Amino acid sequence: MxxxxxxxxxxxxxxxxxxxxxxxxxxxxxxxxxxxxxxxxxxxxxxxxxxxxxxxxxxxxxxxxxxxxxxxxxxxxxxxxxxxxxxxxxxxxxxxxxxxxxxxxxxxxxxxxxxxxxxxxxxxxxxxxxxxxxxxxxxxxxxxxxxxxxxxxxxxxxxxxxxxxxxFTIHPKTPASEEPMKNEQYAAQFEALEQRVAAFEAQVADLKASFAATVVTSAQSTEQAKEQAKEEPAQGAPDSADAFAKLCDTVLKLSQKLDAIDSRLAAAKPGETFNSTAPAGTAPLL
Structure with a gap:
């Protein structure tokens, strides 16, 4: 040189x-x-x-x-x-x-x-x-x-x-351009999402059935307890009627929440719109 x-x-x-x-x-x-x-x-x-x-x-x-x-x-x-x-x-x-x-x-x-x-x-x-x-x-x-x-x-x-x-100059690498998604890719993603939603709906349905059975069993047990209480007066035992009422109220509220979840899942199925900016506690579950 x-x-x-x-x-x-x-x-x-x-x-x-x-x-x-x-x-x-x-x-x-x-x-x-x-x-x-x-x-x-x-x-x-x-x-x-x-x-x-x-x-x-x-x-x-x-x-x-x-x-x-x-x-x-x-x-x-x-x-x-x-x-x-x-x-x-x-x-x-x-x-x-x-x-x-x-x-x-x-x-x-x-x-x-x-x-x-x-x-x-x-x-x-x-x-x-x-x-x-x-x-x-x-x-x-x-x-x-x-x-x-x-x-x-x-x-x-x-x-x-x-x-x-x-x-002494650092040349940044040119980022690779992203290719647009094809229709087949969109279809595959929607199909996978629909499968996940269907599986979750099945789990919710099983959970609702389980809770319904629990309510029936609890009601039967309560009726038997009432009949037994009439036949055998309690001697210093705690009042079970209030406890049962609280239990029924709790189960009812839980059932209502599950119904709300089921409604939101139905609204979140592919092809339908849903509110993604809902307040905390009411947003769709994905």
């Missing part, structure tokens, strides 16, 4: 910084002279933090303007992580990491290039380095805005970003 590279972009210039310090022109000239990816590759770091690089610096070039200001230019190779952030207007500017005495050579060297949201400036000399570098003379120098892609390269960037998005 071909790598994306930028055109020459200005990353710093010599002279006073916004905080009153100075960028030595010799640093930029020496950095352009000594830089080589074979010697030490300067990586692109988000805000100078060493946890995920955004690409690397391929080449450096220094130009001297008529006013003696030295400008440092770089060609970089950004990766997908950098392109992802940059498309949202993030990490627009560069910030040099210069070591004035690289590897005891006595010459300055670009050891890294930060990408940041700080505004473009002449350059800020910062004495502290990242946690992995403890040389106090190392410099962080903000520079210029990232804007060096050609039209062809922008199209390649768009394609690369689209591939990255596709890799």
């Amino acid at each position: 071909p790598k994306l590279t930028t055109d020459w972009m200005k990353v710093a210039q010599s002279g006073p910084t916004v905080d009153g310090r100075n960028i030595d022109p010799a640093w930029l000239l020496q950095a352009a002279e000594t830089y080589s990816v074979d010697t030490y590759t300067a990586m692109l770091w988000p805000d100078h933090f060493r946890f995920q690089n955004y690409g690397k610096v391929l080449e450096l070039r220094a130009d001297t303007r008529p006013d003696s200001v030295v400008e440092l230019f770089a060609r970089i190779e950004p990766n997908a992580a950098y392109l992802w952030n940059n498309q949202f207007g993030q990490r627009l500017y560069f910030s040099m990491e210069i070591d004035p005495n690289f590897a005891a050579t006595g010459k300055a060297y670009l050891v890294g290039l930060g990408v940041t949201d700080s505004p473009a400036s002449l350059g800020t000399d910062e004495l502290k380095f990242s946690h992995r570098r403890n040389k106090p003379e190392s410099r962080f120098l903000p520079g210029a805005e990232f804007h060096g892609l050609t039209d062809d390269e922008e199209e390649r960037v768009d394609g690369l970003i689209a591939r990255v998005l596709q890799r």
